[in-house]
Amino acid sequence: MTDHDALSLWVVCQNPSDAPGMFTVRRHVAYGKLAGPTNEVMVCPEIEPLREELRRRGLVQMSRDPNDVPEIVEVWI
Numbered sequence: 001m002t003d004h005d006a007l008s009l010w011v012v013c014q015n016p017s018d019a020p021g022m023f024t025v026r027r028h029v030a031y032g033k034l035a036g037p038t039n040e041v042m043v044c045p046e047i048e049p050l051r052e053e054l055r056r057r058g059l060v061q062m063s064r065d066p067n068d069v070p071e072i073v074e075v076w077i
Contacts, residue, residue: 006031010054010076012047023047023073025054047073 006029013024027040044050051061059076 008077010059011037012050012054012073012076013071014047014073016071019043021045023050025050025076 009028009030010025011028013026015021016024018024022043022045025042027038028036029038042050042053054061054076062075062077064072064074
């Protein structure tokens, strides 16, 4: 698998256990049956700078799924 072959999803979380009191954006990848988070993460005390960076990268915001864990705010693709 190459990075180019994988689907990237950027998951925005509020107050995750690895960054209490912060917002994080972590890249998740999916490739066939393989899926999961990567070590690529951005951390900020406010959500808007993270959103601006995701928009700058040409990504599109999706609403959270009702079945997502409570920390997930939104997903970008």
